[in-house]
Amino acid sequence: MRGPFAIAVLVILVALGLNSFFVVDEKHKALVLRFGQVNQVRTEPGLAFKLPLIDTVVQYDDRILSLTTQPLEVTPLDDRRLVVDAFARWRITDLVRFREAVGASGEEGARMRLDRLLTAKIREVLGSVPSTAVLSKDRTPLMNQIRDLARKEAASLGVDVIDVRLTRTDLPDQNLSATYARMRAEREREAADERARGAEAAQRVRATADRTVVEVTSQAQKEAEVIRGEADATANKIYADAYSKDPSFFAFSRALQFYTQSMQKQTSSLVTQPDSLYFDYDRFLKSIGEQPMSPRQISAAQDDAAEKAAVDAANAALRKAQSTEAPSPPADQPAATTAPATGGSSATGAGSASQ
Known part of the structure; x- marks a missing residue:
């Protein structure tokens, strides 16, 4: 009887001894509770x-914990x-206050609160604050303000709120369409x-360019x-x-230049009278006179001679046409005049010349 009893007592003593220690x-941090009251605080x-059989050990996580709120x-x-x-x-941070605040619910009760x-x-x-501040990228001041306010009240729970972050900030689904329409209207207005x-x-x-064009063109025309x-x-x-050195040669040169310019086209034809000045160079020089003339006066004289030759040619053509279609007018009736013939037309008559 003593053997089994001794073994039982030994087993009980060993169990009590093992139950007397904890790690x-x-x-973690630990609280030793005796009859439900805090007896020891073990932080090391x-x-x-x-x-x-009397004291109870309750351990709490000593690490930084996370909490995600519901939307x-x-x-x-x-x-x-x-x-x-x-x-x-x-x-x-404070095990005793934490135990008193949340009781036996522990960390789960603390998360709910x-x-x-x-x-x-x-x-x-x-x-x-307005919604623009909430939706902006720089929301750090708002998050810090939330953290500070939560930290003050969380201190009564024996916990420290280290950080608070806003992970998502969106519009409700029922407001998305109206918001998108308003944003689209604002972008279109911008x-x-x-x-x-x-x-x-x-x-x-364009106005500056046009003004510059006008100024440059005016300046260019002025310089031109x-x-x-x-x-x-x-x-x-x-x-x-040239005229002062040899007036006769200068007049001859100008006459040749006039002839060349008036008969430039290969199809040009000129109807004139036999006594016209156009082909009588000696009479043309005599018509100029003996007195010295300037180049401008010589050019004017040549132009007058050409105009007179054209009028004479037109009159000759008119007389020839009248003589073939109708009886000749009386001698005392003057012949009708008409405008000079245009270049490229051809008429035959007395004294006609063509190139």
């Missing part, structure tokens, strides 16, 4: 002692509803403004007139020098 690793890793709708100052998701990181706390602070902060400014700038450029005037003056000087 706290580096990832290692082997620790407790009373068997919630917020209403900024401009009454545009937004759907927001938040992400928080937190850590247990932090989720409600973050939801309230997110709505409070985002409801005090595009129209840009096109109007571009057209105005293009008009200014100056150059042309200088060239005419030089030519007149050359003519005057």
Whole structure:
């Protein structure tokens, strides 16, 4: 009887001895509870002692924990509803206060309370700013404000809110169509403004270009007139020098130039009288006179001679036509005159000459 009893007592003593020690690793912190009240706080890793069957050890995670809130709708100052998701990181800092706040629910109870706390602070902060600030890229001040407010109230739970981030900020599905239409209208208005400014700038450029063209053209015409005037003056000087050296030869040269220009076309025909000055060079020179003449006067005399020759040729052609179609008029009735014949036409008569 003593053998089995001794073995039983030994087993009980060994079990009690093993139950008197517990190990706290580096990832956790521990509370030793005696009759439900906190007796010890173990924050350092290692082997620790407790009373068997009396003390209870509760361990909590000492690492940084995460919390993701449920999507919630917020209403900024401009009454545009937004759907927001938040992400928080937190850590247990005061085990005794944490135990008193959440009780036996532990970390799960703390997550539920932090989720409600973050939801309230997110709505409070985002409801005090316009939606443009919430939707902007630089939302760090808003997130820091939410973190600071949540940290103050989370301190009563024995936890520290390390960081808060807004992971998603979107419009509700029922508002997407209206929002897209409004955004499209705004972009179209901006595009129209840009096109109007571009057209105005293009008009200014065209006006400047037109003004520049006019100025350059005017300047070029002015310079051309100056150059042309200088060239005419030089030519007149050359003519005057040539005329002063040999007036007869100068007149002969001008007459030849007139003949050449008046008979340039191969089909040209000229009807004139036998006594016309056109082909009588000696009479043409006599018609000029003995007094010296300037080149301009000689040119004018040549033009007058050509015009007279053309009138005589027209009269001769008219007389010939009248003589073939009707009786000749009385001697005392003057012959009718008509306009000179145009180049390229041909008539036969007395004194006709062709090239």
